[in-house]
Amino acid sequence: MGDKVQTLAYGSWPSPIDAELAAAHDGHPEFAGFVGDEAWWTEPRPTEGGRRTLVRRTSDGTEESVLPAPWNVRSRVMEYGGHPWAGLPRDSGPLVVFVNFADQRLYRYEPGGEPVALTPVSPVGGGLRWADPQLHPGRDEVWCVLEEFTGEGPADVRRVVAAVPLDGSAAEDRGAVRELSDGAHRFVTGPRISPDGRRAAWLAWDHPRMPWDGTELIVADVADDGTLRGARTVEGGPEESIAQVEWAADGTLVHSSDRTGYWNLYRREHDGRNTPLCAREEEFGGPLWRIGLRWFALLESGLIAVVHGRGATALGILDPETGQITDAAGPWTEFAPSLATHGGRVIGIGASPRSAYEVVELDTGPADPGSAGTLAGRARVVGAAHDDPVDPAHYPEPQIRTFLGPAGREIHAHVYPPHNPGCLAPGTELPPYVVWAHGGPTSRAPLVLDLAIAYFTSRGIGVAEVNYGGSTGYGREYRNRLREQWGVVDVEDCAAVALALADEGTADRSRLAIRGGSAGGWTTAVSLTTTDVYACGTILYPVLDLTQWASGETHDFESRYLESLVGPLAEEPMRYAERSPAEHADRITAPFLLLQGLDDVICPPTQCERFLARIEGRPVPHAYIAFEGEGHGFRRAETMVRVLEAELSLYAQVFGLNPPGIPTLELAK
Template structure:
């Protein structure tokens, strides 16, 4: 279609085939890729099934089928965020069931059978110790009042008998056995560190009776973050460390630590969940790995003997979940025009095959916006990063001289980063005439430890400045309408959103998804994993109560002068609902347009299809009332107080 043949309509009023129904019905979550013999397994998070996580199997002849039956949800709540919820060996599957937290065993011939008693115990990050007929895992004990107790435990695969292997520290992760079963490595850390701040890597001998002996600290500390310890087929311990500012690969041999391929690039991501993997051994002497530079991910092989490092050309800019078996490499891959998929790559032939896609739709590329990586100036002479998506719809053009509204996204975490994979939740906006700016503000990962540390002591300042400056940068270049700037984010991104709307005069509207409005409440009413997170981001509490009050939007609603909509799960333990409700009440009292959309049965992040749809359409409807455009489709209205 030529420019002259396009329909003329204001930005925001374009009709798009990328609907919320399409997103909910055709999109699934993918993760947890594992290989067992000639079979590949993965987890699918299905919004259409209430967000249930289903373990799926693909046989050697290409047949795909569900493994876990209806009624089971393969998910764990250790650290609340979970991950590492299953393990497989010789076709027997061990998994955590979300409803009761128990571990189950399942074979091809049997239904799932619980192997531990029901109780207030959670399990994650399972490692199978076949020689001793047990499972080694992280156990989180909630049976007593006060803070949960985390340990490394062993569980007899038949009787469920549990023994504590390692205890005494606040957190544990990544237990891994050497190939001969004689050594166990693991990660541990203590409050107030988060795993991307400081962790320790330990190794111990495993006695014939399975007990841990002669534990030795290999690397790490309060100023060094270790990621993914893993034994090579030859029995050498490898890991990732940021000791030189960048998360790079190392190995421990003969009591010495050796760097493998020093680069100004990141070979790790923040350990928000268990079971993360950025590298794997593809046979003896060869590693296949993924790394990121300036927000884009690449795939490579590394010869562990010669140090030869070879990049593998792929069409993907977002790569994670690496696993391998010989020449077979599996990973999650995505890019701006490719939805996240489980990809199987043959290293010998350099051919690849897509085993499963997160969405089974065929969209005309004329409706897809391609992100442009940008670097922009921010406070104190620093540079920050973002991806800019221009409005794109092959059927429409805007009136001459009109500039599009902009939606700035502040990602969660805040120690995290945005993704460049195709996300229909972004294309929903750009295909309707919005510009979209996905910001990797200071504190984001993928740019080195120094950039990550920009947020230390400065949450609510650096992130807010970077999001505001990103929007102003786009407006100054003439890409967007300065008078129609909105910001949205979830969780920590919701806090950045509320802080930007309260403490900066840049945005004209915003949307908070389970965002924080009162930092003191977050510091005193959250779960163990994050209970001391704010010590680093803001300062110790209650010693620096003054900072918590000074950066909490709830105390400065008099400065908030633009419409805001709130979306909140009513069973959220990470950011309790009262955070949103206090803010809504304050805005209603002030007379500002405000909307509150609570969801029964949802926790931290929405998994049910109907709620994802309601939130996306609700935000778009809300902005239509604020910015004065008429949506091209009928949307269920949102009740807006003072609107």
């Protein structure tokens, strides 16, 4: 582009970040673990049909994709999935078990050979599914979560802790799978086995609770024949969320509980007492959307690797004797809930506003008495290293902001102003802004490099990610703001941020938009039916009809979620109707783009179809694009290209922008 700076209207700046580039960098490494002294993890391949592969970092430092296409290492337990693999080192090479997405079977794999199925296929409903495997070499078994459909409906399902033989004898025989728990709880996590092999611990919860509302920590004895006996709840309950549990080397239990209002770490002593290990008003846990997320991992030295923080997360080493944390040095400002340890080594997955998620290793030094230990050397990237695909001068420069909402409540947000080193806007022009509402809604938007955001900011369109009331990372009280207030607090908070940006002269009041997927799609649609803040909106795979969604149109995991977000349907039927955009399509006047995966079982296409039927005949410019082969959240590169270009075209038409080289989205009227 040279040194010459052009003066061009916002939204028409030429950018090297095109939709293909953003799509190729969508997704990030997940589910890191050790196989002996090797680091392994899963990684997305958007240009290979959106599959996820298993990646291995060998002892000489090279990365290799362990499984070729079409193998897809991804579980569908609770639809959102969970930890899909486990591995053990052996003299002859690593032994790995993994879940394959297409058939949801558990496979055994040894590099150099072909994967061998360990579990059978069931023709009933959603079949048999597996997650959070733990290899139990002493018994030649893998212990994991089994999700089994008992009928055709989404709620015809049971979940138990189960043991699968490693010899393949259960590949065609469901009866060869040993069930370890009694099915008394609707939801369970994978078992953690004590160092002496005599006890197992796992988490469980039941409808209508979600795991961030309340979970139970269950301990059972492992009998000589490998059965579990005397299962008993030792911690947790309806109003206490335990997010993770692990065994310490001395046979005590370390767990993350929000009993004080924040997920903090505790040690359950042999006598049943609980010792807080680091009492702080910050989070050492999070929402258990997927089975097997790990916010902490124990080291041989007795130290604990932790992902912790308030709003943002750091990787630190906690000395449980002193409560002191030493954070890893490095550029990362956000770590995913994926930690593993081997000896004194820790691997995690970190990112920053200048770098996408990458696999990070930290070596911990020996602990000195009374200190938090030393970090032997700076943390370093060992996998999925971020490589700038364009000059990073084109990345946005985000601001961490706190706004005031109704009744003076604080609202956390990340503001990404338009930014392009080669372009300026005319002096008096204010930029258009798009409010991004995250999914969940019990989740949050992390402050990390996202080329989909850069796609807009580098063209002169600002983005504001709002961590509205109900978001995680700020304690239980902030999370509980959304209790029975979904469609109210989230909508108010997004609007408050948008209007504050306009009032302070950051954004053009007449050119505000909102967009979001899943629960964020709901917030977007409700915003368009209940406010006049936005000139248009982009709605991705949304909830639009609460009554039907709560009456069997979604999967089992979230089928009772609305009882806390909205209220019990039987008691509040009018509230369900009053808040649903599908009931108030006649109120929409702003143009919108609706995007949906046809294979989505969480927010099914029927929600969009009913909504569109009620808009028919009304003069509202809109477009609906449905994608075959896509589920809840888009994974294929070609889909994401179409989505970004269609979204930009919507804003161009509504805001009067002229982005070069973008196909025009046809809007029905």
